[in-house]
Amino acid sequence: MTIVFDTLTGMTKRFCKRLGYPMIDINEYNDNPVEGDIILVTRSIHFGQVTEVATEFMQQHYHQVVGIAVSGNRNWGEAYGAAGDKLSRAFNIPLICKFEGSGFPNDVRLVQEYIEERVKK
16 A cells, blocks of 8 residues: 655645555656555645646546545635545545644544555455
């Protein structure tokens, strides 16, 4: 299992480091592709929009992505983490969780448990 992360300020990268799995920046993925399953950890921009790089990544690699986690800001109301909702619906991939900032321990645990269940299958 590899974690692919999309970050601007470093918060999603900090979240991913706490997961304890191999990880790669989404902008470096095409130069260093991996085989096997991927968890995409992305972010919302402009009140719930998907980043261009995440859209392009999913169009090319959706078949490897087995789960999505998304960072956001609860101040955005209904748009909180909406990029994750949009990607989940568009590609029929489970949205594991939405988290603020670099996530809370429970957010990290949710993703770790999801990965552990996937690995068992």
